[in-house]
Amino acid sequence: MSPPVRNAPAPVWLLAAPFSGVTSVAAMLNRYPELWVTGELDLLLADQVSDLLAIFSLSQGTQGHGLLRTLARLQWERDDSPAIRAAQQWLEERQDWPCSELLNFLRAAAAPRRLVIPERDAPLRPHALRRITAWTPDADLVHVVRHPLPQGKLLAAWAHERLYVPVDFKDFSQQPPQVDPQLPWLRANENIERLRRDWSPGHTCLVHADTTSNSGGASRAELEQALGLSDVPASARPEQDASAWWLGRRGPDLAPGGYEPEADLASAITALGNVQEWSLTMSLPWRRDRAGFTPEVRACARRLGYDEG
């Protein structure tokens, strides 16, 4: 059994659509001494550790890497290959644990620091998000958003010529199905909006990853206030933040992932420009028909604070 969690502060969930900057926000939060920021744990995918390990074994992506690296760091203060192997064995010895108990173990291990957990897969699935409510009803929710145009460009760049692209990223009205990032963007953000609607007021906030990295940016200040964080000087370059963080860069061969792949797309990020250049009405470069954003995406973007442009 895991140590009691009663002395561990409630975690912070960073919830975002894919390629919406959750890693850059996580890296930024890693600079706060009262926080312990994990990799992408993927714990919300299952109720039991045994089922979670089965999902990881079948995954064609990097699911499970963040959990292994986080566990290795918390247990043995490193995430090299021997530590990763030890973390894998540790999990296999606890296959009968509920995933909620595994989360509590991680919380207790990080205490008195507060666990911050980035999640960009669970927001695509309401049944996964429901586990947040069931497991950590007292948590803080941070909804991390990025304008759908740069988000789409990054996702499209990552997916380009990739053999395996999750079905959630595709438009199945086209034959063959084509990657269309606005669909997972809309899906994740609306699911997060629904979760936040029912969440305890004062324990949820919205953060624009587009602006958190700017010195003196409003989103950073709001985040510090919302989470009650100490004042830490802002970084001028988001990619520097991400790569300076052990989970913001490639891990050992056994578990190289655990963070959002956009951190590997530094040149693509640089080419995105800034928020003033992004429009909700322009044609989309990744669509063969050059159609624009659907009305639902534009409406959601406006709700999240983006202008039509």
Place this chain on the structure above:
Amino acid sequence: MDSVGRVHAAGVGLTESDFRLTCLNGFGDGLNHYAHSAAWFQGRLYVGTSRGNLIGLRLAGPRKGIRPWPVECPSDLYDLDRRAQIWAYTPETDQWALVYRSPTVHGTNGRDDVPSYIGLRGMAVIQSASDPHPCLYVSAWSPHTAHSPDVLRSADGENFAPIPRPPFGPAVRTCRTLLDFDGRAHLSPTGSGTKKGFTQDLSSEAVIYANADLATADWVPVSAEGFGNPANATVFEVATFDGHMYGGTVNPLTGGELWKSRGGDAPYQWTRVFDQGAGRGQHNEVISALCEFRGALYVGCGIINGGYHHAAGIGPAAAEIIRVWPDDSWDLVVGESRVTAQGAKYPLSGYGAGFDNLFCGYVWRFSVHDGWLYAGTMSWLNMLPYIQVNAWPPDVRALVDAWGEDALVQGQGGAEIWRTADGVNWEPVTRNGFGNHYNWGMRNLVSTPHGLFAATANPFGPKVAVKRAGQWEYTPNPRGGCEVWLGAPPAAPAP
């Protein structure tokens, strides 16, 4: 909230442990492959069977890509007793009784032992104009060597007799759903056959017939052929919702369509709700199931022939659930995201096609029970050992290799039942045919005062092909043949 604004609180949703088996092995005859129709009538559950479906398929002609054939087949179709049956279950006594067996007729092939009905594909309790009380009506499936398919009527659940049938063309072999709407009974042909072959999901005519008095032959067509679209090959399923009759089609060319009408004078005026498989195209070739729940119409979509229409090169692809609102707007509940004429759609449940199960060929049946919507599926995973998969897409092949074929079949074979109280949040009831991977389909779900009955399609009897020491052999299958399960919450303990 339902279509008239009433809010229904959901009772306790059923879990797998709430279900118990009331009959197995096709009522003791493994040739009862499908519990193809079911209805609650006068305090009993009636089940109409279809017999030897998988055997008949093999004997109808060579089937590429399947070797060995999953069930043992005789060389002559007439070595089988294919006379369809009706069984009745009395919950108070937990007993099943055979109440009807198809007669035989002199067939066009000169034989005297041709079954009138080899399947009984639809049941409904309807009080037609001449009926003194609600009666049980059963739509039949007749071989091409017999007469046109009948509709049987029973006033007492013991005696069944055919009623005057619609003016079908000679190739019509079967109908499915019987629907009571606007003072008339409705049905549509859903299968065809000639001596050249048969297809149970494509009809020679895509028309809905209606009759206000089933004691008469006053059947009239109430829809144009294919609702005016020749690519609509069949009107496969019908239901009522929001004061309308809805009809869903099979359309191999562009994808299934959903139409609606307020009824009235024949022919009805029909409005198209969606076409092109609701933006998914051919992978929503068929509208397989319809059910009203909490103010919306839930629509099961998929591909005929278990999710792979081989002859037309459609699929394989897993099934979807869509829900349609009275204003014809629709949501994707389970399925594949896409940009459509109605904008961006993503699965509200979070589940991809087939509830994230690529082997889910259909959503075959819905039922509302105690405030919950239940969805029963069909899974072709159990066919995996018999299918030549070498030509499959690499990602499917990789998945099978990663899991292991045996582990997949034993652990995840079998149809599924899912439930929801709000239409968005779904939970599994069973994901493996109640532990019998031979139950490849939940063909009927029937809500009754005694609980929810789940009647399966299980064509893996009487003898199934099993591999032993590297060799295939046919062996008796005690878990082959349809099963009927009854789900009810446990009785409260006595005070």
